[in-house]
Amino acid sequence: MGQTTPAWASEARWKKIAIWVTAGSFVLLVFLTFDTLSKVSVGGERVRAYSVINKEIDYRYDEKQKRFAPVIGKDAPLFGQALSEEEAEKLVMLGKKTTQAKNCMNCHTLLGNGAYYAPDLTKAWLDPGWIDAANRENLMLAFLKDPAGNARSFGSGRRMPNLGITDEEAHGVVAFLKWMSAIDTNGFPNNFKTLNTKE
C-alpha cells in the first residue's frame, strides 16, 4: 500500500503545502491589515477627522482620479456651531452608537453593507432629497425623531418606524451621517448627484 503514490501527490506533501499556503496567506493578510488600518485612521486623507463636520462637504467627479471623491469646502458648522475635535468625536460617537442601537443596518446599507429594504446611507447627508443645504439639518432632525409622520416613501409605501430616537441622538446621527459622507469610498456610489449639484 502506498508505494504507488508518487511523493508529489502524497498526503505528507499536501499537508506541508496546506500549512505553508495558509500561513503565507495569513501573514500577508496581517501585513496588509496593518497597512490598511494606518491608512484609514481618523484624521487621514481617506477617513477625515470628526471635526470635518464643521466644514462644507460635497461629492464630485475627480478628473485626476477618474472617479467620484469627497470635496471638503469652506466652514459650514453643523447646527451652526463649530465644535472642537473632542466635541465632534463625542457627537459622532453618539450617532454611531445610535445607528447600532436602532439596528439601522437591518433595513439600510451603510457604505453599501447591510440590508436592502431602505436606501443606502453612505451619502445620505448629500442626498438631493433634502432639497437644499439651508433646510437639510432641520428636515433630517424632524425625520429621525418622527420618521413615520414625516415619511419619505417615494411612492413605495415603505415607512421608517418610530424608533424612539431622542433629540440628542438625532443630532448625533446627523453628525455621524455628515462625517461618513466625507469618507473616501473609492468612487462608491458612482455618478451620485448631490443636493449642491442638483441644478
Added chain:
Amino acid sequence: MIEPVALQDFFITFFSAALIILSGAGYAGLYAWAKLRGNPRLLLWAYACYAVLAGATFLLARATHLNGQWQVLVGLMLTGYLLVPLGIWKLCVASHGDENPPSPFL
C-alpha cells in the same frame, strides 16, 4: 485604477462572467470524463468548452476594461482554468494510485 463597466455592457458582463465559470466547469468535467473513458471525441468537446471560456474571458475583459495591470487577471484566468483541471486530474490518478484501475470502462 479601474474603469467601471458602461451601462450598455452590464448584461454582457454578468453573462460572460457566468459563462466563464460554467464553461470552466464544463471543460474540467468533460476533460476528466474523456480521460476516464479514453475517448478523444469527448476531449474535443472539452476543448470546445475551453474555447467558449476563452471567448467569454475576452468579452468580460473588454466590458470591464481589464487593461494595464488587469491583463494579469486575464492571463491568470486563461492559463489557470486551462491547467488546473489537468493538474487535478493527475492528482486524482496519482492519489488514488494504489486503488483499482482508474477506469471501469477501460
Added chain:
Amino acid sequence: MNSIVTALPGKIASVFTRLDSPYLNGGQQLAVKYFSVATVLFFAQLLFGLLAAIQFVAPGFLFGWLDFSVNRMVHINAMVVWLLYGFIGSVYWFLEEESGTEIAGLKLGNIAFYVLTGAVTIVVLVYLLIQTGPGKDSTIWFINEGREYIEAPRWADFGIVAVMLVFFYNVAGTFMKGRWSGISGVLTLDLIALAGLYCAGMFYLTNITADQFWWWWVIHLWVEATWEVLVGCIMAWSLMHLIGARRKIVQTWLYIEVALMFGSGILGLGHHYFWIGTPDYWFSIGGFFSALEPIPLVAMVVHSVYDAGVHQFKSRNHPALAWIIAHTFGNFLGAGVWGFMHTLPQINLYTHGTQWSASHGHLAFFGAYATINIAFFYMAVQKWRGNVWMGGELPGNGWKWKWAMALLNIGVLGMTVALLIAGYEQSFIERAVEGSTWSGYFSAQNHPWFQQAMHWRLLFGLITIAGLVLLIWDLMTIGKGETRPALQLSEA
C-alpha cells in the same frame, strides 16, 4: 412559584433526554440535541424570512410590531446559529469514532449545550420583544449590537466564546486522549481560527471604516474560509462513512482542499474592501483572488467525475448522498457562478449593496452549508433508528425525502433567480442611471421588474417552507419500523 422555577431545568433536560437512543454513543446523544435545536432554528430562519418577504410586497404588514429590521435580523441570525449548531453537532457525532475513545469532559459539553441554547433563546426574545435601545453602550451590551450577522449583544458574545472553549476542550481533549488523524488535526486548528476570528467582531469602534474592516474579518473569514474547511472535515468523515471512501485518499484531498480554499479565500477578503474607505490596492487583491476562488470548485468537478467513474456508488444512505450531490451543485452555482458574476470591482461598483448580494447569499448559504447539515441529519437519524436500511426501496418509494428535497431546491433556486432579476434592475436603474440617490433607490424599488420579482420571491419562499415542513416530517418518521439493516460497506 419557586418550585416551578427550580424544576424548570430538569423539565427542559427531560425533553431533550427523550431524544436519546440506545444505538448512540455519548457524543452522538449530544449531537442529536444540537441537531434538534438546529432544525427548530432552521424553521425560525424561514419563518422570519417569510415575514420579511411579505413586507417587501405589503409594506404595512406588521408595521410597528415586527418591523422589517427585526424580521431580517432574526432571519439571518437564526441561519448563522442553526448552521453552527449543525456543524457542532456533526463534530460531536464523529468525535468518538474518529478518536477511538470516549469524549473528554462530555458532561461539561452537555452543560454548554444547555447554556448556549438558553442564551440563544434569551437573545431572540430580546430581539423580538425589546428590539432597540438608546444609543448607549448598554444597548450594545444587552439588547443588540446592530452589526449585520453579529447582532448578538456583547454579553452573549462572551457566552458564545465560553461555550466554544468548552467545545474546543471536548474536541482537542478527546483527540489528545485517543488518537490523532489528518481530519482531527485540520479540524482542531480550524476551530482555533474560527473562535479566534469571532473575537475580531467583539469591540466597538466609531470609525466605521475600521469597524467594517474587522467586521468582514469575522463574516468573510468564517463563511469563505474557516466554515468551508470545517465542512470539508465533516464531508471527509461523511464520505468514509457513507460510501466507504478510503482514509488516506480522503485526507490527502482534505489537505488539497485546505490549500486551495485558504490560498484563494483568505486574501479573497479583499473583494469586501472595495468601497468602505479602504485603500484602492484592494481592487487588485480582491479582483485577483476572486478570480481564483472558483478554482477549488473546478477541482471538485474533476474529482467528482473521477470518483463517479471509478466507484459504482454504493451508498448506505440515499437521502444523505442525494443531499451531498445537491451540495456540489448548489455550492458551484451559488458560490462560484453567482459569486463571480458581480465580484470584479468594475461591475461591483453597481451591484454592491443591491439584491445581487441577497441573490448570491441565498443560493450560496443554502448550497454550501444548509445541504451538508441536512445530509448529516439523515446520517444521524439512520443510526439513531438503529443503523437501519436507508438505500432504495424505502416505504412509499421514499416520496417524502424526495419531495422535500425537490421543494427546498426549487424554492431556493426560484428565490435566487427572482432576487437576481431584482438586483439586475436595481443596479441598472438605481445605481447606473440615477446615481444611487434616495429617489433613484425608490424608483428602482417601484419598478415593475422589482415588484414582480418580490412576488415571485415570496411564492418560492412558500415553496421552500413547504419543503422544510416535509423534511422535518420525514426526519421524524424515516426508518420507523424498518427491519432491514443498513448496507455494509467493505471499505469502511
